[in-house]
Amino acid sequence: MEYLLILISAVWVNNFVLVKFLGLCPFMGVSNKVDSAFGMSVATAFVLTVASVVSYLVHRYLLVPFELEYLRTVSFILVIAVAVQFTEVVVRRTSPLLHRLLGIFLPLITTNCAVLGVALLNVQQSHNLLQSALYGFGAAVGFGMILVLFSAMRERIAAAPVPVAFQGPAIALITAGLMALAFMGFTGFVDL
């Protein structure tokens, strides 16, 4: 039950994009088309889950026994960079078109603060291995869901008669704000 709650909390209640405001860069950057948003979601989900688990292992079995907690951030960034690089190699092999569509945003998952955020929050909330994996996966699902929803909306907005002053990024930011407001409605559903 507790594991289910962690998942629900990460996906809906404490959504990383709209409630914690982490990972806004790809949220704005890759949300022009549903196709690329979906690809980005899958890539990020993979990186987030892997980075979350490996960061936990590194922290628990390398940093804590040797009392090296002050190296946490550096080692987590190392883990994330490796996971991203690995994902890029795999994506380039399996889907060259997706690789082209995502372009610079694929390597930029490294600097997606949601990834480092999940790893650090795992430590802060002293999750165990399964909890860390679920938390990372939940964050990724939440991120992907918001990204796809938002890109679907942006595709519609692109064809809508938007007043000149609001065109482009302005209306996108307003939309994101409204979505964040809607997600505030989940506050308090899960108390973790």
Place this chain on the structure above:
Amino acid sequence: MTVGLLIMGLLAAVFGLLLGYAAVRFRVEGDPVVDQIESLLPQTQCAQCGYPGCRPYAEAIASGEAEINQCPPGGDAGIKALADLLGREPMELNPENGEEKPREVAVIIEKWCIGCTLCIQACPVDAISGASKRMHTVIAAECTGCELCLPPCPVDCIEMVPAESETESWRYPRPLQPLDRLVAEAAEALG
């Protein structure tokens, strides 16, 4: 301090080995996107796009140098297929590159041919057979209708005729417009 350095070094070494293995295991030969683009091009090698052939044009599209609307033989259908593949908006064929027309094949009027081999050198798909001072002929099944053999011919003995209709190239004939009908009737009356 030393332990910290050791641990970080160890981590970096392990991850480096992992990435090195992944790079070898998932190596990509060439650029698969170029292959996919090229498979959608008509392979006429006509160079109307401004590139020497279909492969260079595919490379130019992949690198973002060229637009997808520079291939007249591919026509609107080709542009649409490219747009689908690359996730771009379809666009009109660029008139500077020529216009779409039904497939034609070159035919050498054999009694005029002087056997100069100039058309053989110009043909991008080796569809012309012949030898020096011998009559040449076009292998119709190989001809892509690119018209590149027309300019070099010194005696203008090559002409373009509509390709035999196949299931893929057959179109409904244009409906007769009133003026066309008049012209047709006049032609008939004149014999």
